[in-house]
Amino acid sequence: MHRRYVHSESRTIAYFDSAPTNHAARALILIHGFPLAAAMWEAQSTALPTGWRLIAPDLRGFGGSTLADGDDPPSIDDYARDVIDLMHLLTIGSAVVGGLSMGGYVTLALLRLAPALARGAILANTRTTADTIEGRANRRAMLALIDREGPSGVARDMIPKLVGKTSREMQPDLEPFVRRLIKQQSADAIRGAVRRMMDRPDSTTTLERLTVPTLIIAGEEDDLTPVADAERMHVANPDTELVVIAGSGHLSNLEHPQVFNGAMHNFLSRL
Ligand code: MLT
Numbered sequence: 001m002h003r004r005y006v007h008s009e010s011r012t013i014a015y016f017d018s019a020p021t022n023h024a025a026r027a028l029i030l031i032h033g034f035p036l037a038a039a040m041w042e043a044q045s046t047a048l049p050t051g052w053r054l055i056a057p058d059l060r061g062f063g064g065s066t067l068a069d070g071d072d073p074p075s076i077d078d079y080a081r082d083v084i085d086l087m088h089l090l091t092i093g094s095a096v097v098g099g100l101s102m103g104g105y106v107t108l109a110l111l112r113l114a115p116a117l118a119r120g121a122i123l124a125n126t127r128t129t130a131d132t133i134e135g136r137a138n139r140r141a142m143l144a145l146i147d148r149e150g151p152s153g154v155a156r157d158m159i160p161k162l163v164g165k166t167s168r169e170m171q172p173d174l175e176p177f178v179r180r181l182i183k184q185q186s187a188d189a190i191r192g193a194v195r196r197m198m199d200r201p202d203s204t205t206t207l208e209r210l211t212v213p214t215l216i217i218a219g220e221e222d223d224l225t226p227v228a229d230a231e232r233m234h235v236a237n238p239d240t241e242l243v244v245i246a247g248s249g250h251l252s253n254l255e256h257p258q259v260f261n262g263a264m265h266n267f268l269s270r271l
Contacts, residue, residue, distance in 0.1 A: 014064030061189025098122025164249020
């Protein structure tokens with residue numbers, strides 16, 4: 001993956017690109033989860049069908065992307081607009097857009113704001129519903145944790161929820177990788193993401209109305225976005241394809257890259 005940067009107004013959008021000079025390639029845009037960065041998609045970059053190019057942006061404040069001025073009150077749409085800006089700056093007319101968890105929320109926001117830009121969607125370990133009252137209380141607790149302990153506290157709290165039980169036992173290298181990635185993120189970026197997620201709207205109608213091919217991926221051991229969430233999404237739009245990955249927690253693309261990549265490859269090959 002090649003590291004690239006573009007500048008939009010006074011800020012920088014950083015992204016990885018698997019084929020920056022191949023302008024004829026069809027684009028797949030994958031959006032990272034919380035509180036991670038685009039580096040989580042490395043294992044997907046070499047698993048694309050011929051003629052495809054993966055672009056993975058760092059959302060504002062994460063990875064190499066700078067925060068933006070004047071984004072208060074923060075909205076999940078800010079992230080979607082950044083992805084739309086990136087597509088314009090790279091003169092990408094349409095792409096398959098997808099994301100994991102928070103990246104799925106951003107994908108759904110993009111599908112609502114600019115449906116013509118998406119020729120397909122991948123919704124991994126995510127949900128269309130807004131936060132519940134309990135979920136919002138957890139977000140407030142997370143904001144307090146960030147204030148008290150910064151990204152290290154967030155890593156300690158999140159890792160057992162992100163990496164599934166089987167992967168924690170069978171893949172000892174995964175937790176340190178995820179911990180490093182979280183600790184590289186700034187408290188401001190993480191705070192901004194929590195505030196955006198807690199105020200995001202329900203996107204069920206967006207999914208119901210979707211007419212482009214859509215792949216839903218779930219992890220059998222995912223406690224953050226359980227399989228039941230993915231099944232509800234599949235019921236909301238029965239034209240979607242649902243793949244449940246056995247033995248996977250929330251980070252299905254990192255925990256079971258071969259299965260994730262296989263599902264992604266099959267899906268893209270049919271477009
Ligand atoms: C994520 O993985 O992006 C988050 O856990 C999503 C969330 O907290 O709702």
